[in-house]
Amino acid sequence: FLGDYARDTAHLSMLEHGAYRLMLDHYYATGKPVPADKALLYRICKASSKAERAAVDLVSDAFFQLNGDGTRHNHRADREIRQWTAQAETNREIGKRGGRPK
Numbered sequence: 001f002l003g004d005y006a007r008d009t010a011h012l013s014m015l016e017h018g019a020y021r022l023m024l025d026h027y028y029a030t031g032k033p034v035p036a037d038k039a040l041l042y043r044i045c046k047a048s049s050k051a052e053r054a055a056v057d058l059v060s061d062a063f064f065q066l067n068g069d070g071t072r073h074n075h076r077a078d079r080e081i082r083q084w085t086a087q088a089e090t091n092r093e094i095g096k097r098g099g100r101p102k
Contacts (some may be wrong), residue, residue: 010038015052015055016055016059019055020059020063022046023059023060023063025063026082027081033067033071034060034072034074035070036066036067072094075091
């Protein structure tokens, strides 16, 4: 949802936007929260310079809350993944019954 993203991230620098997008892409691609371990986050975000790592630190602290389980959660991504999972299950059940009625 581009409007929501723009509203929530208008204050970010270009590097910070890149870090945020890479973390969200990883989150949605795996269906799981990003790791809490900063070294793993740097690797996911391809952050090698001091500035890139600072961007990852800022974004992860601001948008991905520590959950105490070794991961960082983004509440919006969690909600979207739950909705997608529920819809996929509904679609599987419909498919088992021969598809949607015509």
